Amino acid sequence: MTDQTSAAPAGTADTAKPVAMSTSSRGTKALGLLTLVSAVFTILYSFWFSKADVELGNTVRILYVHVPTVSIAYLCMLVNAGASAFYLWKRTAFPDLLAAATGEIGVLLLGLTILAGMMWGKPTWGTFWEWGDPRLTSTLLLFLMYLGYVTVRNIPAPRSARNTRSAVIGIISALLIYPVKMSTEWWGSLHQGRTISAPGASKIHGAQEFALYSGFLTFMLFAAWLTIHRFRVGWLQDQADATELDAVIADRRAEAGAEQFGLGEVH
Amino acid sequence: MWHDVWLVCRKDLRIEARTRVTLNHVAPFVLTVVMLFAFALDADTTLLRRATGGLFWVTVLFAANAIAQRSASVDRPDGLPDALRLSNLSPAGMFLGKTLSLFLQLTATELVLAVAMVLMYDVRLRGIALILASIPLGTLAIAAVGSVYGPLAAGLQGRESILPLLMLPALAPVLLAATNAFGVAFGTTVGPGWRWVVMLGMLGAIYVAAGTATSAALLEET
Amino acid sequence: MPLDPVIQLHGAVALLGQFPVLAGVDLEVGDGERVLLRGPNGAGKTSLLRTCAGLIPVSSGSATVLGHDLRADRRSVRPLVGLMAHTTGLYDELTAADNVRFWAEACRVDPADAAGAMDRVGLATRLRTVPVNRLSTGQRRRVSLAAMIVRRPRLWLLDEPHAGLDTVGRDLVDRLIGDAAAAGATVLFASHDLERADAVADRTVSIVGGAVAEDTGPRPADRTGADDVA
Numbered sequence: 001m002t003d004q005t006s007a008a009p010a011g012t013a014d015t016a017k018p019v020a021m022s023t024s025s026r027g028t029k030a031l032g033l034l035t036l037v038s039a040v041f042t043i044l045y046s047f048w049f050s051k052a053d054v055e056l057g058n059t060v061r062i063l064y065v066h067v068p069t070v071s072i073a074y075l076c077m078l079v080n081a082g083a084s085a086f087y088l089w090k091r092t093a094f095p096d097l098l099a100a101a102t103g104e105i106g107v108l109l110l111g112l113t114i115l116a117g118m119m120w121g122k123p124t125w126g127t128f129w130e131w132g133d134p135r136l137t138s139t140l141l142l143f144l145m146y147l148g149y150v151t152v153r154n155i156p157a158p159r160s161a162r163n164t165r166s167a168v169i170g171i172i173s174a175l176l177i178y179p180v181k182m183s184t185e186w187w188g189s190l191h192q193g194r195t196i197s198a199p200g201a202s203k204i205h206g207a208q209e210f211a212l213y214s215g216f217l218t219f220m221l222f223a224a225w226l227t228i229h230r231f232r233v234g235w236l237q238d239q240a241d242a243t244e245l246d247a248v249i250a251d252r253r254a255e256a257g258a259e260q261f262g263l264g265e266v267h
Numbered sequence: 268m269w270h271d272v273w274l275v276c277r278k279d280l281r282i283e284a285r286t287r288v289t290l291n292h293v294a295p296f297v298l299t300v301v302m303l304f305a306f307a308l309d310a311d312t313t314l315l316r317r318a319t320g321g322l323f324w325v326t327v328l329f330a331a332n333a334i335a336q337r338s339a340s341v342d343r344p345d346g347l348p349d350a351l352r353l354s355n356l357s358p359a360g361m362f363l364g365k366t367l368s369l370f371l372q373l374t375a376t377e378l379v380l381a382v383a384m385v386l387m388y389d390v391r392l393r394g395i396a397l398i399l400a401s402i403p404l405g406t407l408a409i410a411a412v413g414s415v416y417g418p419l420a421a422g423l424q425g426r427e428s429i430l431p432l433l434m435l436p437a438l439a440p441v442l443l444a445a446t447n448a449f450g451v452a453f454g455t456t457v458g459p460g461w462r463w464v465v466m467l468g469m470l471g472a473i474y475v476a477a478g479t480a481t482s483a484a485l486l487e488e489t
Numbered sequence: 490m491p492l493d494p495v496i497q498l499h500g501a502v503a504l505l506g507q508f509p510v511l512a513g514v515d516l517e518v519g520d521g522e523r524v525l526l527r528g529p530n531g532a533g534k535t536s537l538l539r540t541c542a543g544l545i546p547v548s549s550g551s552a553t554v555l556g557h558d559l560r561a562d563r564r565s566v567r568p569l570v571g572l573m574a575h576t577t578g579l580y581d582e583l584t585a586a587d588n589v590r591f592w593a594e595a596c597r598v599d600p601a602d603a604a605g606a607m608d609r610v611g612l613a614t615r616l617r618t619v620p621v622n623r624l625s626t627g628q629r630r631r632v633s634l635a636a637m638i639v640r641r642p643r644l645w646l647l648d649e650p651h652a653g654l655d656t657v658g659r660d661l662v663d664r665l666i667g668d669a670a671a672a673g674a675t676v677l678f679a680s681h682d683l684e685r686a687d688a689v690a691d692r693t694v695s696i697v698g699g700a701v702a703e704d705t706g707p708r709p710a711d712r713t714g715a716d717d718v719a
Contacts (some may be wrong), residue, residue, distance in 0.1 A: 088484045144436035151432060155423050158506050164488040165419050168481045169433065172415065175473050176437060183440045183466060187447065190458060241507065249502065252512040255532070255698035274594050278580070285582045285620065346576025349544060354595035355568045 023232035028225060035221040042214040050207035059120050060208070064215040066116035069109045070139060072219045074177065076106035076227075077146065081174030084167035093238060096163045099170055101230035103149045105223055110143040132191035134184040141180050145173040159241075268360040275356065275364025279338060280371065288337050289372045293330050297380045300326045301387060315388040320449025323377075323384060324442050327409065330376045331369075331438075332431050335413030338369055339421040351486070358482035362414055366475065369410035369417075377402060394452025397460045401448040404467035408441045411474035419485060441470055493556065494519050495644055495675040496541055500550030503540045510536035512699030513550065518677060523670050525690035526679040533699040534679040535574070538646040541677065542572045555643060568596060571642030573650055577633050581622040585612060585632045588621060589639055596640040606639035607632075611661055626653040631661075638665065645669055647678035651685060663689045 024032075046064045053060035083099035117136045118128045131137060153166045283289055304322050308314050315322070342351065351361065384390055392398075412434055420430040444466040451460030496518040503511035510533050518524055526534045539545050541554050543563035552559040557566040579588045589603040607617055610631040621629060630653055637645070650662045659682070666676050666689050680686040687693065695703040 088481065141436055141439050144432075144439075148429075148433045148436060152419075152423065152429065155425065155429070157423055161422060161488040164484050165423070168415065168419060168477075168485060171481065172437060172474075172477045175477055176440065179440050179466065179470055179473065183443045186458075186462070186466075187443055190447075190456060245509070248507070249509045249512040249699075252509050253698040253700050271595075274591070278583070278591055281587065282580060282582045341580070341582075344576075345581065346574050346578040347580070349539075349572070349574065349576075350578035350592070351595075352544060352564075353542060353567045353570070353572055354592065355597050356595050 023229045023236065028228050031221060031225045031228070035218065035225050038214060038218040038221055042211065042218045045207055045211035045214055050211045053208065057123075059123050061211075062116050062120040064211045065219075066113055066120060067212065068215040068219040069116065070113040070135065071216065072223045073106050073109035073113060073139075073142075075220075076102040076109060076223060077142070077174050077177060080106060080149075080170045084170035084174075087163065087167050088171075091160075093235075096167070097231050097234040097238070098227075099167060100153055100234050101227045103146060103153065103166070103170060104230055105226050107143065107146045107150050108226075109219070109223065110139055110146065113139050114143060132188045134181070134188040137188065138180045138184040141184070142173070142177065145169075145176065149173060159238075268357050268363075271356045271360025272364040272367060275361050276367040276371075279341065279365060279368035282341055283368075283372060289334055289376060293333050293372075293376055294379050296333065297326055297330050297376055298383055300329065301380070301383045305387065312389055316390055316453075317455050319384055319388055319390050320453060320455070321442075321446045322388075323380060323449065324405065324445045326380055327373065327377055327406070328435060328438055328442060330380075331373055331409045331413050332434055334369060334372050334376070335417035335434065336421070336427065336430055338365060338372075338413065339417035342418070343421055358486045359479045361486070362478050362482040363475075365414040365417075366407075366410045366478065369413050370406055373406050373410055374403070377406065390453075393454060394460070397448055397452040397464065400461075400464045401445050401452075401467055404464060404471055405441055405445040405448075408467060408471040408474050409438055411471065411478050412437050412441075415474070415478040415481065415485070422488070437474075441467065444470065494553075495522075495555055496677070497553040498550065499552075501540070501547050501552045502549045503536060503545045504548050505536070505545060509699055510545065511540060511547075514696075514700055516694065516701055516704075518675060520675055521670050521673060523666060523676045523689060523691045524678070525683075525686045525693045526677065526696055527681075527683065527686075527693060528696035528702070532696045534696050535648050536699070537696060538572065538648050538677060538679060539574075541644065542570050542646055543567045544572075568640075569642060570644045570646055571637040571640060572646045572648075573633055573637050574648045575652070577621070577629050578636065579621045579629065579632055582620055584618050584620055585624065585628075585635075586617040588632060589635045592636040593639045598640050602639050603635070606635040609638060609665070610635045611657075627655060627658050630654055630658065634662070634665065638669075641674075643674055645674055645676040645678070647676065647680075649679055649681065651680055651682045659685060 042064065046061045050061075052058045080099050080102040083095040083102065087095040087099060114136065117133070117139070121130055121133075121136075122128050129136065149166055149169045152169055153162065155162065157165075301322075304318075304326075305315060308318065342348065385392065416430060416433045416437070420426045420433060423429055444463045447456055447458070448460050448463040448467065450456030451458060451463070494517045496516060498514045498516045501511055501514045501516075502509055512533075514533075514537060516537075526537065528534055536545060540547060540552070540559070543554070543557075543559055543566040546563060547559050554566045555569050557563075557569075559566065578592075580591070583591070585607065586603060589606055590600040593600045593603050593606075612628065612631050612635060616624065616628060621632060624632065630650075634650075645666070647662075647666075650666075651659045654662065663685065666678070669676055678686070678690075693703075693705045694701055
């Protein structure tokens with residue numbers, strides 16, 4: 001997907017490792033193709049082959065996006081929590097990069113969920129927002145929490161400090177998923193709000209059912225494809241920063257005999 | 268570990284006693300907010316009385332942000348993070364000590380706030396049991412979040428704006444639960460009030476457990 | 490060396506972020522030695538002291554301090570050492586006495602020992618109830634020293650202990666170093682006041698570019714601090 005030009009670390013031009021120039025591979029190309037195919041199916045079934053719902057009318061078509069995005073978002077958040085916890089335990093790069101990737105993609109999917117929900121709301125309720133809808137409100141809360149995660153992830157800071165902090169935020173936010181769902185449901189029931197509910201299992205069949213499952217598959221593949229690319233971008237960023245350790249050590253030891261002015265103590 | 272909890276809490280409270288930040292800055296801030304809400308809601312007493320629960324807890328959240336930031340900044344200058352790492356204090360003990368100190372300072376602030384609201388919004392106190400149960404539980408949850416995110420944000424650029432971004436969404440469930448508990452107590456909301464208290468307890472337990480578990484990792488990274 | 494070495498570093502590399510603050514240090518320090526670290530700014534003296542305190546992770550080579558393997562668990566050695574850095578490590582808003590008592594208790598030492606520690610650093614009684622932010626630099630350093638000696642560390646790590654002190658203060662530091670070594674502690678200190686430091690130290694180690702450049706070697710028999718330097 002992205003072509004990464006790697007800047008050779010300053011001062012070590014002749015010892016720089018060759019760095020991969022792109023995050024795509026045969027695997028991701030295949031995955032991307034599958035995603036596209038699945039998306040085509042989803043679109044076809046959502047808009048063409050399935051009929052408007054008896055109760056919900058044409059707005060049911062938005063649910064084929066809204067329901068999958070929130071489910072896959074939850075999956076991303078859980079993977080993020082697991083990877084964050086594993087990182088705090090073992091301190092290796094893989095779980096940290098996985099957490100970063102799933103955190104960002106989770107935020108993206110949560111945002112899409114909210115947008116789809118709002119699009120569903122306007123024709124149905126007449127308003128873009130319904131506070132009584134627990135899925136909308138809980139998604140908004142989680143969106144804000146993970147936005148905090150991504151923000152902290154992107155603040156310039158020493159790498160291990162940044163990674164540890166965001167891991168803690170990821171874990172706490174995931175622990176809150178269940179309480180958030182519960183509290184927004186209780187709250188929503190007080191307001192007798194009309195809710196967005198997926199067509200019940202007994203009510204959808206045929207083309208509608210297929211459209212929904214197709215939507216799940218599409219977003220799952222899409223999220224996986226994005227995660228892999230985002231993971232690799234993170235990996236490349238880390239590689240670009242990591243200079244050849246031996247060369248840097250040699251440089252450091254070569255300071256012997258050279259005058260050092262105004263460096264101050266390295267703390 | 269409990270020795271450490273008490274030692275750290277005493278140290279924080281002693282610093283607060285010397286500097287009086289909560290007393291001199293946060294208490295007036297809280298009173299100002301009470302006034303601002305009255306202006307914003309056009310001094311409509313019926314409305315203010317109905318909204319008391321929500322306004323109380325929102326104000327507590329804002330005060331908690333200020334107190335948490337202050338509490339975290341106390342341990343940052345002059346090589347103190349290194350000194351704390353070199354001591355025999357357990358990270359969990361430090362976290363719980365700070366939580367306790369935040370809890371006590373917040374409770375003092377809430378007292379001031381409660382008195383002000385009762386007087387100025389003409390609140391009729393009812394459902395005292397529910398109120399007295401939800402205040403400490405809600406405050407504990409808020410204090411725990413402040414003790415995790417406060418030091419976490421303190422080490423970062425833009426800490427003043429990062430802390431509310433982290434704390435407030437994480438505390439939104441607490442706000443929901445506490446406001447509804449108050450609402451049931453005052454009779455402005457229907458439904459079983461005690462389930463909200465249970466939720467407050469559950470949230471407090473989650474935050475305290477999460478803070479304790481991550482305290483060692485965060486201590487290394489300040 | 491009659492006893493196990495207090496510090497054993499072989500090819501120790503310590504990284505701060507991506508930068509090797511220590512680039513392969515070989516150093517053995519025995520019990521009771523007083524070792525002076527010298528070298529240009531940025532050479533790694535502070536980093537060496539902090540690594541021995543278990544504050545900086547050692548990424549390769551071997552590093553054992555007071556019998557604790559720093560690569561396996563660097564936190565376990567921390568309560569056993571005393572580090573005095575450029576910063577005070579004191580709470581500005583608390584009094585000197587409050588600080589020393591807090592740090593004593595934080596290191597599981599009886600807070601009543603605080604008074605004795607403050608006596609040893611010559612902190613006047615009237616100053617002990619003054620908040621630290623109202624003390625002069627020299628007085629603050631004395632409080633930091635008191636906070637360190639109250640925990641009776643087996644390894645003293647001092648980063649330019651003479652800085653900011655007048656002659657009386659510097660004499661005090663020298664005396665404390667001597668007393669510490671006599672009581673069985675080991676002292677590793679960095680100083681730019683070479684004349685004074687040479688008199689106090691048994692041994693001088695030069696650090697350049699994150700590694701040991703010169704080492705005068707241990708003089709175990711000589712505890713009076715003779716001033717001949719190799």
